[in-house]
Amino acid sequence: MIDPRAELTRRRCLAWAGVALAPAWGSRWAWAQQRLTQDPFALGVASGFPQPNTVVLWTRLMLSPAQASHKLAVHWELALDERFAQIVQQGEAWALPELAHAVHVEPQGLAPDRVYHYRFRLGDATSAVGRTRTTPALGAEVQRLRLVYASCQRWEHGHFAAWRHVVADEPDVVLFLGDYIYEYPGAAQAVRTVDGGWVLTLDDYRRRYALYKSDAALQAAHAACPWLMTWDDHEVHNDYAGQSAGDSGPPVDDFAARRAAAYQAYYEHMPLPARMLTRALVGLAQGAELRLYGSTAWGRLAQLNVLDARQYKDPQVCTQPSRRGSRLVDPSQCADWQDAQRSLLGAAQERWLGEQLGAARGGAWNILAQQSLLGPRDFKSGPGQTLWNDGWDGYAAARTRLTQTLAQQRTRNAVCLGGDVHENWVGHILADYARPDSTPVGVEFCGTSISSRSGGNAKLAAHLAENPHFVFADAQRKGYGLADFTPQRLTTTLRVVQDVTQADSGAETLARFVVESGQPKVVPG
Numbered sequence: 001m002i003d004p005r006a007e008l009t010r011r012r013c014l015a016w017a018g019v020a021l022a023p024a025w026g027s028r029w030a031w032a033q034q035r036l037t038q039d040p041f042a043l044g045v046a047s048g049f050p051q052p053n054t055v056v057l058w059t060r061l062m063l064s065p066a067q068a069s070h071k072l073a074v075h076w077e078l079a080l081d082e083r084f085a086q087i088v089q090q091g092e093a094w095a096l097p098e099l100a101h102a103v104h105v106e107p108q109g110l111a112p113d114r115v116y117h118y119r120f121r122l123g124d125a126t127s128a129v130g131r132t133r134t135t136p137a138l139g140a141e142v143q144r145l146r147l148v149y150a151s152c153q154r155w156e157h158g159h160f161a162a163w164r165h166v167v168a169d170e171p172d173v174v175l176f177l178g179d180y181i182y183e184y185p186g187a188a189q190a191v192r193t194v195d196g197g198w199v200l201t202l203d204d205y206r207r208r209y210a211l212y213k214s215d216a217a218l219q220a221a222h223a224a225c226p227w228l229m230t231w232d233d234h235e236v237h238n239d240y241a242g243q244s245a246g247d248s249g250p251p252v253d254d255f256a257a258r259r260a261a262a263y264q265a266y267y268e269h270m271p272l273p274a275r276m277l278t279r280a281l282v283g284l285a286q287g288a289e290l291r292l293y294g295s296t297a298w299g300r301l302a303q304l305n306v307l308d309a310r311q312y313k314d315p316q317v318c319t320q321p322s323r324r325g326s327r328l329v330d331p332s333q334c335a336d337w338q339d340a341q342r343s344l345l346g347a348a349q350e351r352w353l354g355e356q357l358g359a360a361r362g363g364a365w366n367i368l369a370q371q372s373l374l375g376p377r378d379f380k381s382g383p384g385q386t387l388w389n390d391g392w393d394g395y396a397a398a399r400t401r402l403t404q405t406l407a408q409q410r411t412r413n414a415v416c417l418g419g420d421v422h423e424n425w426v427g428h429i430l431a432d433y434a435r436p437d438s439t440p441v442g443v444e445f446c447g448t449s450i451s452s453r454s455g456g457n458a459k460l461a462a463h464l465a466e467n468p469h470f471v472f473a474d475a476q477r478k479g480y481g482l483a484d485f486t487p488q489r490l491t492t493t494l495r496v497v498q499d500v501t502q503a504d505s506g507a508e509t510l511a512r513f514v515v516e517s518g519q520p521k522v523v524p525g
């Protein structure tokens with residue numbers, strides 16, 4: 001028999017994590033009589049983190065101040081068709097003021113490898129219809145997977161036209177690799193403006209997410225397919241590392257509280273499963289992790305390992321005296337550069353990843369989806385090095401542990417996808433980057449930004465020549481990557497918009513590459 005008090009506690013914990021629970025009693029009450037003064041579904045819908053039998057469905061209600069103190073029951077429907085003639089599941093989910101009226105529904109018992117349509121209803125308002133899907137059954141022989149990888153969408157730097165082209169490309173899943181929002185108060189020569197100054201408090205983060213999510217192209221991309229996501233620094237604070245603040249904007253007394261507020265707002269606005277709040281909402285304020293990293297199987301075809309290279313990282317070394325954050329460093333002048341104790345992923349995640357990458361596990365393709373550029377990028381031509389201390393270059397021993405793991409575990413068809421640098425970089429993962437003749441143990445596609453600016457191509461030829469493990473780069477164009485996997489090969493298409501300052505910009509293909517299964521070699525395709 002269920003102890004009613006334990007059951008009540010369980011329900012409360014789940015509710016605080018935002019999990020959909022049928023309200024205990026009819027609390028659609030007064031709501032049916034209350035007039036909605038604005039569209040409660042103005043931020044759109046989203047789905048994410050699909051599995052063979054479930055996928056997270058998301059929305060967040062936008063309410064008038066008078067309505068915003070209420071907890072509300074939202075009706076959700078899941079159907080096989082977009083007209084909702086064949087509804088397979090429906091129910092009520094709480095939208096709590098403590099979670100900014102975010103709604104996360106995790107329907108159970110869905111069929112694998114199946115497309116579904118979903119929508120939400122509140123009073124007489126109905127949301128847009130989202131399209132989502134489950135992953136193939138574990139062990140299923142799957143012939144294709146089309147994924148998009150994208151990152152870095154600074155509002156002020158441009159429009160999100162790239163997302164309209166993502167929708168037209170009809171991916172099975174979008175991998176978003178960080179910098180969903182930026183916390184800055186604005187930008188010089190802004191294409192679009194933000195308000196509210198520096199993003200510091202829970203309210204600030206919520207407003208910034210609401211601004212980004214008002215974008216119609218971004219909403220369309222969320223409504224088109226499920227997303228898998230990780231974050232980088234700007235969801236919290238430029239250059240932050242683990243529990244350490246970065247060095248931009250007004251100093252904040254309690255960085256742990258700022259990080260917890262930012263993590264809560266991220267949860268509230270993304271289609272994340274409730275289990276990622278490892279100790280519920282209250283735990284977040286006490287410093288508990290938001291466990292984003294994890295692995296998603298696409299049948300036997302692919303294993304998508306989504307990593308978190310921000311939440312657990314050790315602080316950057318050899319930064320400017322009495323400052324924090326990132327800078328270019330001469331590693332020969334930095335005693336700590338090769339310190340083997342330092343980690344980018346943290347010990348627990350490194351251990352977990354090592355287990356994932358064993359040849360006995362995984363899929364025909366083993367994807368490492370993470371925030372940044374994996375391979376070294378030496379900016380100094382000729383003898384000596386100039387390296388960025390915030391990405392993998394600043395964590396050289398940890399990177400060597402990862403590449404040695406790929407070599408020793410004989411990981412099949414390792415494919416690293418990244419973001420962060422706002423530029424396309426394509427190349428080979430080497431077991432030992434210090435030796436140019438080292439064996440390739442995988443391939444790397446680091447994607448450009450959706451809109452965030454980059455430095456341009458003036459020095460690109462010199463940078464490519466200095467870093468021969470890369471075979472292609474572009475530091476100008478904005479867009480996303482399209483990765484088509486089959487059992488035989490990976491075809492990666494770099495898609496770029498023609499003019500990031502135009503909401504209706506066209507798009508074109510910048511380059512295409514082929515990687516045959518069993519051969520970690522990138523070939524122009």
Ligand code: FE
Nearest residue numbers: 152179420452
């Ligand atoms: Fe960025």
Ligand code: CA
Nearest residue numbers: 380381382384
């Ligand atoms: Ca050099």
